[in-house]
Amino acid sequence: MSLSKVKHVILVLSGKGGVGKSSVTTQLALSLSLAGHSVGVLDVDLTGPSMPRMFNIEEAKVTQAPGGWLPVTVHEANAETGVGELRCMSLGFLLKGRGDAVVWRGPKKTAMVRQFLTDVLWGDLDYLLIDTPPGTSDEHISLAETLLKDARPGQVAGAVVVTTPQAVATADVRKELNFCSKTGIPIVGVIENMSGFVCPNCAECTNIFSKGGGEVMAQEFSARFLGAVPIDPQFVMLVESGAKPVYPAGTMVNGKDMSGANASTEQAAQTTATTSRDSALLADKYRGCSLEPIFNQITRDIVTAIG
């Protein structure tokens, strides 16, 4: 199986759609890679793949090599800056047009998930992150079955479960936590995404989707709470247009002044924001994002937790 040289497999799950599974996967991948680990991202959301867009590699195609598929490289390892390599595999790379619908019933999705797990030539990887669609159906059952059958004991580190704070979302995510316990997938921890929004104009924090629901749920299920991640429109912009995050003076995140980090480049960044994606690495630009320190901490907690 192509996962033989992968050290740890982490699933990113959520019963609810649109809570930020792919955003969290992206940030965990960037954060792990910035910490020097080699990372692979497997997107098993077959009918709505988002990872190619997230990494700005929508145009890329997968190469067929003897023995399987070669994943698409997001960036190479760089010994100088201590950044680990980052590669990605998604059904998005196999489609002709980006707007094409993938209308598949269960058995075909199952076959594709199995193929993704057995036929992708990852090579040596420290971490393989698997981004999933919402729900507890074909893709999830197939993932769990195949991993339980083929993975080494301890290779599947477990699931990072993503939720948003409101009760409507946690109601679905509770089902996903029960899915994990039924299928024997350990829970690495819970991340509460979209937890509050700080107005860029007056710095007033509004809890658009309420607050604290993820933490309460984690306690109830005796799962580790990895942290609350606020909404940052600058991160959305980074993914959407490749613009370097810019913050007004005085923006503090975990005691670090985010505006100061970018003060000198603010002018330049503003022009790139209105034009197009500049050529700097996504990972480099992510260093200037207010969410980076938060994910840095989450990543360290995960790495410590799974050993």
Add this chain to the structure above:
Amino acid sequence: MAPSLEEPEPVADVIENPLKSKPELVAPEPEHCPGPESEQAGKADNCAGCPNQAICASAPKGPDPDIPLISARLSGIKHKILVLSGKGGVGKSTFTTMLGHAFAMREENNVGIMDTDICGPSIPKMMGVEAETIHVSGTGWSPVWVTDNLGVMSIQFMLPNRDDAVIWRGPKKNGLIKQFLKDVEWGDLDFLLVDTPPGTSDEHLSVNSFLKESGIDGAVMVTTPQEVALLDVRKEIDFCRKAGIKVLGLVENMSGFVCPKCTHNSQIFKATTGGGAALAKEMGIPFLGEVPLDPRIGRSCDYGESFFEAFPDSPACTALKGVVRGLAEQIGIDAKLVLPDD
């Protein structure tokens, strides 16, 4: 082969009647299986050597005999509207509940909401009827009535515990959706709203094939402004085209957020590629409007209240009313008959 994780019959005590579904197979379907229920079952090239071949070949073929039963059951329903989106969490269920409340504001309208999201049902919670169970009688299943003229059906009503996971593969989900259509006593309805899970897979195919004969008015697409969401919604529109479902229009949800303190409007999910309006234009479908983010909408959903009745003067409510009127126009009915004037 590891043992299957699919549970044998988690809600067996509720789903009493056996369904006509795929034949009992002796081995899992191979990768290029034409589908055990399909016309080609047991006869296609890929069937050669499959242990299921004889079973599939002898299974009943042709159109599903249940479809006329579904059409008969739904004959008293005037308009059937699907709420779709390729992307999750954009507000399909929220929009469905608000549409339901809006239609039901006029007492003469009878409205039904069917939740086909089997693995993540949200409608019961948003309607404040999460703890209800369905009643089964000799003639069928009764929907749960939220008000006199607003009924709901969802798998959530059948689960022994609120947090139970429904670990089902496609065919089983299809079976339940069929029962929702065949066995639920909706009676005479003006509107049946069908809420769907994200994606373009089993649930969507089933709803379409079961409802085709009795007629679907069309589908409303829900999106959020950013390209990551539009990308998936584009796929859903492509699906509708392929399946022959009319797209009644596109609603852009979560368009901007007005800070309650300084009234500064932030584009949280910024429309870098023109948002829903540009997509609607590109695909040649009507654009029904933009609904801003309002923390009170989320709170109303959590408490199962009607946002329409609680905050009639909010900008989000005004925007929603515009969307409902635009939708009424698309299905060819007078907007005044849908939503009473302010």
